[in-house]
Amino acid sequence: xxxxxxTELAASTSLAAASNESLAxxxxxxxxxxxxxxxxxxxxxxxxxxxGSRSKVARTAAALTPRTQAxxxxxxxxxxxxxxxxxxxxxxxxxxASGTRDVPDGxxxxxxxEQGDLFGRVAVSLTVLAFLLAFGGVLTRALSVERAPWGxxxxxxITISTTVVGVYLLLLALKKNVRWLGLFLTTxxxxxxxxxxxxxxxxxxxxxxxxxxxxxYIHVSTAILCGAVFYVGAFGVIMYLFKDSYENKLANxxxxxxxxxxxxxxxxxxxxxxxxxxxxxxxxxxxxxFTIIAGAIWAGDAWGRYWGWDPKETWSFITWVxxxxxxxxxxTAGWKGRKAAYLALAxxxxxxxxxxxxxxxxxxxxxxxxxxxxxLQAAGF
Amino acid sequence: xxxTSKTGPxxxxxxxxxxxxxxxxxxxxxxxxTAPTEEPPNLPSLGVIGWARWFWRQLTSMRxxxxxxxxxxxxxxxxxxxxxTGIDQTKVADFRERHETLxxxxxxxxxxxxxxxxxxxxIYLLLFISLIGCIVPRTWQFxxxxxxxxxxxxxxxxxxxxxxxxxxxxxxxxxxxxxxxLLKKRRFRVHRVGDAVAAEKGYLREAGNxxxxxxxxxxxxxxxxxxxxxxxxxxxxxxxxxxxxxxPQYDDFKSGNLFSxxxxxxxxxxxxxxxxxxxxxxxxxxxxxxxxxxxxxxxxAYGEEEKTTVKVNEPLELGDAKVYLTSHGYAPVVTxxxxxxxxxxxxxxxxxxxxxxxxxxxxxKVLDGYRNPEGKRxxxxxxxxxxxxxxxxxxxxxxxxxxxxxxxxLALNAYHGDLKADSGxxxxxxxxxxxxxxxxxxxxxxxxxxxLMPGETMELPNGAGSVTFxxxxxxxxxxxxxxxxxxxxxxxxxxxxxxxxxxxxxxxxRRVWVRAxxxxxxxxxxxxxxxxxxxxxxxxxxxxxxxAILYEQAPGAPDPEPGPDPGPDDGPDNDPDDGPEASSGxxxxxxxxTPAEGAEKQ
Ligand code: HEM
Numbered sequence: 001x002x003x004x005x006x007t008e009l010a011a012s013t014s015l016a017a018a019s020n021e022s023l024a025x026x027x028x029x030x031x032x033x034x035x036x037x038x039x040x041x042x043x044x045x046x047x048x049x050x051x052g053s054r055s056k057v058a059r060t061a062a063a064l065t066p067r068t069q070a071x072x073x074x075x076x077x078x079x080x081x082x083x084x085x086x087x088x089x090x091x092x093x094x095x096x097a098s099g100t101r102d103v104p105d106g107x108x109x110x111x112x113x114e115q116g117d118l119f120g121r122v123a124v125s126l127t128v129l130a131f132l133l134a135f136g137g138v139l140t141r142a143l144s145v146e147r148a149p150w151g152x153x154x155x156x157x158i159t160i161s162t163t164v165v166g167v168y169l170l171l172l173a174l175k176k177n178v179r180w181l182g183l184f185l186t187t188x189x190x191x192x193x194x195x196x197x198x199x200x201x202x203x204x205x206x207x208x209x210x211x212x213x214x215x216x217y218i219h220v221s222t223a224i225l226c227g228a229v230f231y232v233g234a235f236g237v238i239m240y241l242f243k244d245s246y247e248n249k250l251a252n253x254x255x256x257x258x259x260x261x262x263x264x265x266x267x268x269x270x271x272x273x274x275x276x277x278x279x280x281x282x283x284x285x286x287x288x289x290f291t292i293i294a295g296a297i298w299a300g301d302a303w304g305r306y307w308g309w310d311p312k313e314t315w316s317f318i319t320w321v322x323x324x325x326x327x328x329x330x331x332t333a334g335w336k337g338r339k340a341a342y343l344a345l346a347x348x349x350x351x352x353x354x355x356x357x358x359x360x361x362x363x364x365x366x367x368x369x370x371x372x373x374x375x376l377q378a379a380g381f
Numbered sequence: 382x383x384x385t386s387k388t389g390p391x392x393x394x395x396x397x398x399x400x401x402x403x404x405x406x407x408x409x410x411x412x413x414x415t416a417p418t419e420e421p422p423n424l425p426s427l428g429v430i431g432w433a434r435w436f437w438r439q440l441t442s443m444r445x446x447x448x449x450x451x452x453x454x455x456x457x458x459x460x461x462x463x464x465x466t467g468i469d470q471t472k473v474a475d476f477r478e479r480h481e482t483l484x485x486x487x488x489x490x491x492x493x494x495x496x497x498x499x500x501x502x503x504i505y506l507l508l509f510i511s512l513i514g515c516i517v518p519r520t521w522q523f524x525x526x527x528x529x530x531x532x533x534x535x536x537x538x539x540x541x542x543x544x545x546x547x548x549x550x551x552x553x554x555x556x557x558x559x560x561x562x563l564l565k566k567r568r569f570r571v572h573r574v575g576d577a578v579a580a581e582k583g584y585l586r587e588a589g590n591x592x593x594x595x596x597x598x599x600x601x602x603x604x605x606x607x608x609x610x611x612x613x614x615x616x617x618x619x620x621x622x623x624x625x626x627x628x629p630q631y632d633d634f635k636s637g638n639l640f641s642x643x644x645x646x647x648x649x650x651x652x653x654x655x656x657x658x659x660x661x662x663x664x665x666x667x668x669x670x671x672x673x674x675x676x677x678x679x680x681x682a683y684g685e686e687e688k689t690t691v692k693v694n695e696p697l698e699l700g701d702a703k704v705y706l707t708s709h710g711y712a713p714v715v716t717x718x719x720x721x722x723x724x725x726x727x728x729x730x731x732x733x734x735x736x737x738x739x740x741x742x743x744x745x746k747v748l749d750g751y752r753n754p755e756g757k758r759x760x761x762x763x764x765x766x767x768x769x770x771x772x773x774x775x776x777x778x779x780x781x782x783x784x785x786x787x788x789x790x791l792a793l794n795a796y797h798g799d800l801k802a803d804s805g806x807x808x809x810x811x812x813x814x815x816x817x818x819x820x821x822x823x824x825x826x827x828x829x830x831x832x833l834m835p836g837e838t839m840e841l842p843n844g845a846g847s848v849t850f851x852x853x854x855x856x857x858x859x860x861x862x863x864x865x866x867x868x869x870x871x872x873x874x875x876x877x878x879x880x881x882x883x884x885x886x887x888x889x890x891r892r893v894w895v896r897a898x899x900x901x902x903x904x905x906x907x908x909x910x911x912x913x914x915x916x917x918x919x920x921x922x923x924x925x926x927x928x929a930i931l932y933e934q935a936p937g938a939p940d941p942e943p944g945p946d947p948g949p950d951d952g953p954d955n956d957p958d959d960g961p962e963a964s965s966g967x968x969x970x971x972x973x974x975t976p977a978e979g980a981e982k983q
Contacts, residue, residue, distance in 0.1 A: 090928040314461040321454040332443040
């Protein structure tokens with residue numbers, strides 16, 4: 001029995017998926033409302049960036065010259081007030097390692113402008129609202145089909161974009177400096193949802209039947225989560241690359257364009273972006289490892305072998321090795337920085353290819369049936 | 382320069398200049414990891430041994446490990462794009478037909494068998510040799526680090542990535558004791574060196590990293606072992622019949638190179654009943670909802686009979702073997718009589734499904750016992766097509782409309798002659814060799830064929846006999862029996878890998894030093910510094926927490942002179958005998974501590 005035929009059998013063992021029309025309807029309304037609110041958030045983020053560009057951040061080449069002396073100078077940790085030392089808590093002085101550019105983080109999209117900051121806050125609130133709507137949309141969709149919401153590309157896309165925003169909001173809630181991600185994320189989430197509702201839309205009951213295994217649920221849900229986090233990480237990497245070349249240019253006396261300066265100056269320093277991307281990718285790597293193993297366990301139950309180099313498995317493996325390569329690169333002299341960043345992007349490319357490319361380009365499992373029916377015709381029936 | 386003593390009266394210990402006591406800044410970050418240091422790939426000048434050593438060094442370096450990792454991911458790509466023999470042989474055959482020039486080249490390059498090709502194996506074997514060559518020395522080093530103690534405080538704590546300082550009225554001795562107690566409570570490994578307390582925590586990170594890499598080796602060996610000893614066979618069983626796990630019983634069988642027939646787990650089972658239910662309406666009409674096979678089985682030679690139900694994703698586990706339900710179909714019961722009405726054949730004939738609605742085809746072969754009306758021994762063959770749900774004469778075709786037995790129809794073509802069954806060449810039970818078979822002809826001289834409903838009988842032309850499609854239609858289920866030793870090890874390895882990885886990525890290995898010395902004016906100066914393997918915000922945070930606690934026990938004292946810039950560098954470092962390097966600008970930058978890894982920059 002070929003794995004393909006087994007898949008067919010396994011895949012066809014569906015859950016009872018009586019679709020609930022009104023829930024499906026509700027899901028669509030919620031997704032469209034989420035898109036509307038994301039659009040508002042998008043404009044609010046734009047306003048944040050525009051207002052932010054008004055206030056000229058005095059972050060020019062001067063700021064980029066190594067401030068070794070300044071930093072190396074002793075920190076004043078004991079203040080004198082009225083003759084008695086007041087010190088609630090000793091202040092920790094932090095200094096950069098040698099060889100690093102000592103650039104401070106940008107202030108964020110609002111660039112220190114009060115109105116910009118206000119718009120930024122509005123944008124985040126709108127993002128929260130849109131997220132809740134989208135989450136409701138995904139949930140009602142799942143309820144309407146009585147299974148997990150990743151039965152087809154449409155459901156997969158709405159689920160993963162919602163997860164991406166969830167990751168972003170979680171980082172914000174953890175007080176991480178990530179608001180600068182907002183504009184980019186809402187843009188891509190809008191594009192993704194737009195694509196989903198127009199090109200990929202599938203009636204809620206036309207589903208590839210879900211499979212009877214909780215391992216599959218675990219496997220796919222962690223895979224989606226990993227994808228969302230990898231996505232945020234990849235964006236951090238891209239911004240790092242931009243910011244790094246910007247800083248290099250300044251350090252070498254170059255003159256970046258006004259637009260580039262205006263945008264990039266407000267982002268965190270290249271070193272911070274690099275660290276952000278690393279943290280994100282490193283944090284999710286064990287989960288990705290787990291995802292692959294959960295998939296292998298499920299394959300063991302469904303197909304009788306836990307690993308068989310099927311294209312999906314192969315690309316998960318490639319993605320895993322590529323991310324392991326990235327983590328290694330950061331520990332290898334001569335590979336830190338930009339080279340490692342390119343590796344991280346390549347690894348994310350592998351992930352993307354696995355989820356979209358393999359579905360679209362590498363398929364053709366069902367030729368078996370046609371061949372069979374040909375025999376039937378040849379026999380005269 | 383290390384002979385200078387910058388410590389005041391609070392200084393204890395073995396004397397000035399011992400390496401333990403007054404560490405340079407590089408020493409402070411040493412042994413904080415076991416990662417191999419990078420050497421430039423200088424070519425050796427020594428003979429064979431030199432070359433061998435050089436090669437080994439290269440192979441076990443991080444740079445080569447990285448390149449091998451990248452190579453491995455690249456090498457895995459073609460196998461996902463080109464059909465693979467191990468996955469789908471029909472696709473490979475298809476590809477060969479369509480690409481006549483390309484196929485032989487692919488064959489030479491092993492591209493139809495990427496994952497067992499020489500070059501793919503070479504990459505992962507090199508990687509794993511590199512891994513072993515990397516892990517063994519790192520493990521020894523780590524054991525050494527566990528036996529040893531955190532290095533003493535660098536002379537100038539202010540040069541470290543995170544530091545803090547304050548002046549206090551408390552005695553240095555008292556602060557050292559408080560620091561020892563505090564750090565111990567926080568589960569640091571702590572000891573006192575010279576005039577400072579040195580502490581280190583997070584050894585689990587290194588342990589986790591080693592466990593992770595070791596687990597990779599365990600997984601590889603388990604996987605390889607499994608491939609060598611695995612076996613995998615298929616058996617189609619019709620309701621009411623059984624199977625016992627011996628080689629001849631299988632329809633087809635594959636095994637690894639080191640497998641022997643004795644490795645087969647002894648068991649047998651009997652298929653009592655197969656049930657399939659299907660979606661009745663909606664766009665998913667015809668999609669299977671459940672497949673269940675009721676089995677009676679026994680393990681070992683004299684095992685007890687037990688009952689169980691096997692479903693698609695729920696294999697039956699018998700010792701090392703797993704029995705999977707992989708597909709199903711129908712087996713119409715057919716009775717063939719000769720011209721005299723004697724039964725010459727009566728059996729359930731398993732037919733193979735051709736599509737999702739179980740349109741099926743196969744062959745009914747009557748090998749023995751049939752004599753034609755002339756009394757001559759002959760064999761009969763019927764090409765059989767079966768649909769569980771006939772579309773009615775309107776659709777006019779033998780293509781099934783639904784997978785369940787709603788309107789079963791059997792269609793037969795009839796042949797007679799010699800099936801060549803004893804020609805010595807193994808024959809498929811689903812195909813008929815027609816070279817020595819003659820068609821039965823109908824009245825028009827065409828091939829004799831008929832559609833039958835359950836219970837119906839067709840008479841062969843010229844009194845050659847009859848064929849009955851019995852009302853009792855059986856189902857069959859196909860089982861795949863897999864034995865893959867080492868799967869448990871692979872699973873154990875992967876759990877260990879995840880655990881090790883999590884420890885390796887989430888735990889910071891870091892050092893903390895606390896030094897309290899009596900300044901020139903008799904007021905104690907406390908200095909604290911932290912150093913992580915990679916720069917992380919956690920190190921200063923933790924240092925702040927620790928300092929806050931110590932500060933409570935040794936509250937701040939006023940500054941000596943309210944000058945504009947009183948600071949830590951004016952503390953111990955400003956001791957008159959500290960030498961000129963204390964204030965020199967350029968060395969300032971040079972002497973900054975780079976974390977051992979430097980992976981994360983601030
Ligand atoms: C099968 C191939 C390998 C894989 C998948 C792999 C994977 C990883 C991963 C994911 C990490 C990150 C964990 C961390 O940063 O602590 C890591 C770290 C590390 N690996 Fe590997 N590795 C492999 C082979 C090797 C080899 C051959 C070597 C020896 C040259 C090696 C040496 C190291 C070292 C020293 C670290 C720690 C780096 C650090 O201190 O940050 N690995 N490895």
